[in-house]
Amino acid sequence: MHEARLYQKLEDDTVRCSLCAHRCTIREGKQGVCGVRINRGGTLYAATFGKVIAEAVDPIEKKPLYHFLPGTLSYSLGTIGCNFHCEHCQNWHISQQTLEMEALRDLAPEEGVERARASGSASIAWTYNEPTIWHEYPLAMGALARKKGLGTVYVTNGYITEEGLREISSVLNAFRVDLKSFSDTFYRKVCGGRLQPILDATALAKELGMHVETVTLVIPGQNDSMEEMEALIRWVLENLGPDTPMHFTRFHPDYKMLDVRPTEIRTLEKIYERAKELGLHYPYLGNVGGHPYENTYCPACGGLVIERSGYSTRIVGLEDHTCTECGGHIEYVSKID
CATH class of the missing domain: 3.20.20.70 (Aldolase class I)
Structure with missing residues (x-):
């Protein structure tokens, strides 16, 4: 299995996981609250890697x-x-x-x-x-x-x-x-x-x-x-x-x-x-x-900018980050840099 990150080795083959806020102390052969981070021989393993x-x-x-x-x-x-x-x-x-x-x-x-x-x-x-x-x-x-x-x-x-x-x-x-x-x-x-x-x-x-x-x-x-x-x-x-x-x-x-x-x-x-x-x-x-x-409205003028029906999305009043009705700014992520 894949060795975990973010843990400390303690005495008696015990480990302390510092990944989630439970900060589980895990004895040898046991697992954390999550059920998938397991201590084997004093090493913490991420059992679901891949x-x-x-x-x-x-x-x-x-x-x-x-x-x-x-x-x-x-x-x-x-x-x-x-x-x-x-x-x-x-x-x-x-x-x-x-x-x-x-x-x-x-x-x-x-x-x-x-x-x-x-x-x-x-x-x-x-x-x-x-x-x-x-x-x-x-x-x-x-x-x-x-x-x-x-x-x-x-x-x-x-x-x-x-x-x-x-x-x-x-x-x-x-x-x-x-x-x-x-x-x-x-x-x-x-x-x-x-x-x-x-x-x-x-x-x-x-x-x-x-x-x-x-x-x-x-x-x-x-x-x-x-x-x-x-x-x-x-x-x-x-x-x-x-x-x-x-x-x-x-x-x-x-x-x-x-x-x-x-x-x-x-x-x-x-x-x-x-x-x-x-x-x-x-x-x-x-x-x-x-x-x-469910729709997105311009916070400045209240105009409809993104219309949603279920999971389908239609941009109706938006050019780049600008409301076409009033020119107000609409905050969203349009691309990954």
Whole structure:
């Protein structure tokens, strides 16, 4: 197996992983919370390096990323494991799987890049499960991808250490992060983690020059109070800026939350409208196909600049980064340097 990065060797063949915010101390023969970083004889191994379970060519809007190479395709890869155990996980069948899963197959970094190019994709996204715990693989593939002019994307829960984020930042363009709640209690109870490391990582990703978009799955009775949503929006405004796209998505029952009802669309609309009032330029609703709040509007004049229906995208009032109606600036990533 592939030796891991970012760990310390301790006494008695014990190691401490410093990749994610759990900072697991792992005894010989055991694995971290993620289930895929394993201590064998005092050496930490990344057991899923080059092991893929999900591969697809998706519209970039499916990530969702609305201001990063809009209208393009993204070659998307996932493996097994996660450093969270969210009760509402929609990909639990792979995120909570073990290494014995027979569907895992080999895909070398070089081959992944070539498959991405052959697909006509403008970027590679590590997604479906948590990419942080796959660190060595995106690091290797990302370096090759950048040389070929491809963009690179993490679809992440953000539970990564400063060390891990600084290292992967050298090959990463976009950080699409779940801000699942603005409550530490929610994170501890529902996800098995903490809020502050995610806020720290998200702010650092912005500081390091990555394109950042946030997603919050709005769950009835769990994180849907307007007070909490306002606090979250204010944090984004203060720490990431008003041009940060924030996606508020509709919850559907899944995994261990089958008894929770879907989110009322009016609840999402109220959050969207409050975000606009607070000064956020680009709020969006998700999992509400065909809703006008999926579109991008000019923050200066309100004119429609990007129209979306499902995952199809049509630029209607935008030339380069300029609104054709009023000349206002629209912030988005149009190309990879």
